Amino acid sequence: MQKYITLILILPLIGALVNGVAGWKLPRRVVAAVGCASVGASFYFAWKAFSLMGGPVNFKLGDWLSVSWFSAPMEFHYDALSATMALMVTGVSFLIHVYSVGYMKDEEGYARYFTLLNLFVSSMLILVLAANLPLMYIGWEGVGFCSYALIGFWYKDTANADAGRKAFIVTRIGDVAFGVALIWLFYFAGSTSISVVNEQAVGSMPVSTATFIGILLLFGAAGKSAQLPLSVWLPDAMAGPTPVSALIHAATMVTAGVYLLMRMFPVIHLSETAMAVTAGAGALTAFYAATCALAQRDIKKVLAYSTISQIGYMFMGVGAGALTGSLFHLLTHAFFKALLFLTAGCIIHAMKGERDIYKMGGLMTKTPVLFWCFLAGALALSAAPGTGGFFSKDLIQAATLAQGSAYFTTLWVLSEVTAFITTIYIFRVVYLVFAGESGPAPVKTPRLMTVTLVPLAVMSLAGGMINAPELWGGTQRLATILASQSLAGSAHVTHEAFVQAVGAFLFAAGVAYSHYIYAVNPEARVKRAYKYPGLIAFLNSGWYLDRLYNIIFVTPYTRLSVFLWKTVDEAALDYSFDSAGTGLAKAGTLLRASVTGRASTYILAVLAGAAAIMVFFTWSAI
Amino acid sequence: MSATLFYILSLSTVLATLMAITRRELVHAIAYLVLSFFSIALIFYMMGAPLIAALEVIVYAGAIMVLFLFIVMMLEMGVPKAAPKPFLRTWGPAGFIALTILVCTCVLFASGPGMPADGVKFISPRTFGHTLFSGYALAVEAVSLLLLFALVGALYLGRRE
Amino acid sequence: MVPFSHILILAAIIFALGAACAAVRRNVLMILVGVEVMLNAAGLAFVAGSMRWGMPEGQIFVLFLMAMAASEVSVGLALVVYLHRRKKTVDVDDYDDMKG
Numbered sequence: 001m002q003k004y005i006t007l008i009l010i011l012p013l014i015g016a017l018v019n020g021v022a023g024w025k026l027p028r029r030v031v032a033a034v035g036c037a038s039v040g041a042s043f044y045f046a047w048k049a050f051s052l053m054g055g056p057v058n059f060k061l062g063d064w065l066s067v068s069w070f071s072a073p074m075e076f077h078y079d080a081l082s083a084t085m086a087l088m089v090t091g092v093s094f095l096i097h098v099y100s101v102g103y104m105k106d107e108e109g110y111a112r113y114f115t116l117l118n119l120f121v122s123s124m125l126i127l128v129l130a131a132n133l134p135l136m137y138i139g140w141e142g143v144g145f146c147s148y149a150l151i152g153f154w155y156k157d158t159a160n161a162d163a164g165r166k167a168f169i170v171t172r173i174g175d176v177a178f179g180v181a182l183i184w185l186f187y188f189a190g191s192t193s194i195s196v197v198n199e200q201a202v203g204s205m206p207v208s209t210a211t212f213i214g215i216l217l218l219f220g221a222a223g224k225s226a227q228l229p230l231s232v233w234l235p236d237a238m239a240g241p242t243p244v245s246a247l248i249h250a251a252t253m254v255t256a257g258v259y260l261l262m263r264m265f266p267v268i269h270l271s272e273t274a275m276a277v278t279a280g281a282g283a284l285t286a287f288y289a290a291t292c293a294l295a296q297r298d299i300k301k302v303l304a305y306s307t308i309s310q311i312g313y314m315f316m317g318v319g320a321g322a323l324t325g326s327l328f329h330l331l332t333h334a335f336f337k338a339l340l341f342l343t344a345g346c347i348i349h350a351m352k353g354e355r356d357i358y359k360m361g362g363l364m365t366k367t368p369v370l371f372w373c374f375l376a377g378a379l380a381l382s383a384a385p386g387t388g389g390f391f392s393k394d395l396i397q398a399a400t401l402a403q404g405s406a407y408f409t410t411l412w413v414l415s416e417v418t419a420f421i422t423t424i425y426i427f428r429v430v431y432l433v434f435a436g437e438s439g440p441a442p443v444k445t446p447r448l449m450t451v452t453l454v455p456l457a458v459m460s461l462a463g464g465m466i467n468a469p470e471l472w473g474g475t476q477r478l479a480t481i482l483a484s485q486s487l488a489g490s491a492h493v494t495h496e497a498f499v500q501a502v503g504a505f506l507f508a509a510g511v512a513y514s515h516y517i518y519a520v521n522p523e524a525r526v527k528r529a530y531k532y533p534g535l536i537a538f539l540n541s542g543w544y545l546d547r548l549y550n551i552i553f554v555t556p557y558t559r560l561s562v563f564l565w566k567t568v569d570e571a572a573l574d575y576s577f578d579s580a581g582t583g584l585a586k587a588g589t590l591l592r593a594s595v596t597g598r599a600s601t602y603i604l605a606v607l608a609g610a611a612a613i614m615v616f617f618t619w620s621a622i
Numbered sequence: 623m624s625a626t627l628f629y630i631l632s633l634s635t636v637l638a639t640l641m642a643i644t645r646r647e648l649v650h651a652i653a654y655l656v657l658s659f660f661s662i663a664l665i666f667y668m669m670g671a672p673l674i675a676a677l678e679v680i681v682y683a684g685a686i687m688v689l690f691l692f693i694v695m696m697l698e699m700g701v702p703k704a705a706p707k708p709f710l711r712t713w714g715p716a717g718f719i720a721l722t723i724l725v726c727t728c729v730l731f732a733s734g735p736g737m738p739a740d741g742v743k744f745i746s747p748r749t750f751g752h753t754l755f756s757g758y759a760l761a762v763e764a765v766s767l768l769l770l771f772a773l774v775g776a777l778y779l780g781r782r783e
Numbered sequence: 784m785v786p787f788s789h790i791l792i793l794a795a796i797i798f799a800l801g802a803a804c805a806a807v808r809r810n811v812l813m814i815l816v817g818v819e820v821m822l823n824a825a826g827l828a829f830v831a832g833s834m835r836w837g838m839p840e841g842q843i844f845v846l847f848l849m850a851m852a853a854s855e856v857s858v859g860l861a862l863v864v865y866l867h868r869r870k871k872t873v874d875v876d877d878y879d880d881m882k883g
Binding site: 690 | 784785788789790791792793795796797798799800801802803804806807808810812813815816817819820823826827830831833834837839840842843845846847849850851852853854855856857858860861862863864865867873
């Protein structure tokens with residue numbers, strides 16, 4: 001068992017090393033083969049380890065940090081949560097690697113791309129399998145770095161490099177909060193091992209400490225998972241290649257925050273305030289992002305805001321105690337969001353690089369494969385009854401409603417409104433891209449890209465089977481596995497049928513509404529759009545959050561920097577050094593005046609010296 | 623009696639030197655300087671140094687000043703070109719420094735040792751020569767070498783190209 | 784005779800005058816004259832010392848002083864002649880090639 005887990009971790013790392021060191025010399029086929037094979041083998045071993053899993057496994061690969069009072073060995077923990085995450089990460093990554101081979105066929109930097117992708121997968125696996133917080137932090141930072149490098153992959157265009165930098169800086173702010181929480185937990189528990197910390201927390205942590213730590217962890221997770229207030233980097237991150245968006249910003253890195261919250265759930269659970277804040281942040285972000293997605297023109301930006309919104313659901317689930325629901329939604333979201341992104345990549349490729357959905361149209365008849373795959377993803381996203389997304393989203397919403405308090409009921413209402421908006425915005429894309437006749441003729445997409453879409457489509461539609469509720473005759477396999485290792489959280493699900501009925505109704509209403517607006521009566525839509533330009537601009541720019549941050553943080557900081565540069569550094573410091581130099585030169589010139597070359601001056605100087613000595617003698621004598 | 627003489631001679635020395643250093647005409651300055659040297663020679667005689675007094679007149683006033691006159695006459699120096707600057711500007715700094723030295727030395731000397739009880743001891747040439755050649759013969763040789771060097775140096779520097 | 788310090792004060796006055804002459808006058812020959820005056824003042828002090836302690840050593844040193852003054856004057860005047868031939872002037876302010 002240990003061997004399998006070690007192999008899961010090591011193989012992508014080896015792939016990254018080979019491609020990184022020698023990739024620029026190897027032919028493209030070899031680079032692609034190394035990249036895909038390492039992740040594929042990792043997935044195979046993940047599957048084997050999952051099928052062999054008996055109970056939680058803890059093993060140590062070696063010593064890492066160790067002083068007398070602190071030690072953080074390279075210890076790995078394999079339980080149901082890690083197993084599921086590892087499976088999802090390696091499986092989806094493998095499909096995306098294969099897709100990338102087709103996508104990056106004509107691009108430069110081939111070896112660099114696959115190196116970074118493999119490095120990313122290994123960092124994510126370290127994050128998921130780590131048994132202590134510093135090791136998880138390494139994985140955390142590793143995915144952050146790879147995200148930065150991959151977003152700014154086409155760095156020759158400064159806009160892309162800026163987007164990468166923005167992502168890195170914003171997530172860094174969250175990382176600081178995570179770091180503080182890490183140190184605080186060590187201070188409290190004397191160890192950074194996650195199991196030790198959780199045990200001690202349940203035993204003896206005061207509620208106020210748990211609140212603070214919970215909110216710090218929430219802030220850190222919000223940075224990585226692009227929730228409010230740190231969500232601004234994800235829409236800009238769409239500057240990177242589409243497979244990168246699919247892998248990092250749909251399936252894996254942005255779920256790292258949710259994973260952190262799920263791992264530290266015993267600590268967060270102690271504080272009702274922390275739970276409430278988490279749920280509230282999740283619900284609010286879900287609503288915010290759904291409204292913004294309504295007004296986007298770039299197809300990838302719609303999907304980016306959709307990711308933010310769906311992860312908000314996962315946060316809400318954690319806040320309501322429904323860990324099963326959050327994990328379930330995490331898995332289904334990985335499938336259908338990756339599917340949507342990859343299909344969007346194919347669409348953009350077919351439209352010769354055009355990303356504006358208003359300039360596309362009629363692809364239903366011209367590229368039927370893309371249409372059916374995108375439709376599968378759209379159905380899963382908008383929680384059409386029977387799809388995986390339906391079961392997972394409704395599990396979360398049922399758990400929220402079951403909390404009972406007025407606060408959580410309000411959050412539930414907000415989440416249902418968000419579900420309605422979700423349906424509208426994704427079917428807006430479906431109608432505008434695929435229906436109608438007006439778009440240009442598409443370019444043929446490579447086979448490698450379309451072939452990976454099919455497994456994802458199947459998983460999106462059928463993923464509900466992972467945890468189908470008893471109402472529908474399922475066996476709740478995920479819930480059982482998690483509960484057997486006491487990872488299922490604290491939610492009790494009651495009005496499940498009611499919530500599912502509400503969900504189904506909203507889905508139908510949403511589809512009908514968007515059909516009415518976008519298919520039946522397009523002129524009315526255009527007229528209405530002209531009536532509310534301010535609202536559309538507001539939603540399009542993400543509720544002007546970028547501008548707000550600019551005013552509050554960026555501009556004062558830039559002004560302070562300029563002040564320190566111009567006034568302090570140049571005017572004061574440089575000037576003082578320069579004037580010291582010129583002052584010395586002037587003093588030298590002054591002194592030069594005494595070197596007249598005339599003997600009378602020198603004789604006078606000698607006599608003056610003699611006079612001084614005489615004065616000294618006289619002075620000391622009297 | 624000898625004290626009064628001394629003060630008169632010292633007055634004449636100082637006045638002569640003062641005139642010597644402030645003359646614009648070089649020959650006048652040298653003439654006043656000769657007068658100053660004569661006064662000093664007389665003071666030397668009064669202090670019981672007849673040989674030195676004689677040598678002062680012979681060597682200093684006789685040889686050195688005559689040498690000066692030779693050179694003054696030989697070089698055609700003409701009238702000094704520059705406009706005369708204000709008195710204080712020329713003599714101010716040097717005067718102040720010289721005054722400082724003077725005041726300091728006076729303060730230092732005022733508390734010096736007094737005179738012995740018996741009168742001035744007259745050092746005759748016989749005593750002088752005896753002491754010189756018995757005790758300081760080496761110094762005499764050294765000084766003669768010095769004169770040789772000066773001779774050679776003056777010859778070399780003064781040669782015509 | 785007069786107190787010993789009076790003679791020394793006289794010597795100091797003559798020395799100060801000679802120093803002022805050497806420092807102020809622009810003619811090279813007058814500078815040499817100032818040097819002669821200073822040497823003379825020193826000799827006066829030596830002879831005064833010889834009188835005070837009744838030993839001939841002071842006068843012996845004055846002899847050497849005079850010899851040195853003579854040699855110095857001869858070399859100095861030879862230099863003046865040389866400089867006059869080169870620069871056609873005996874104004875010491877014009878010998879400023881070492882300026883700066």
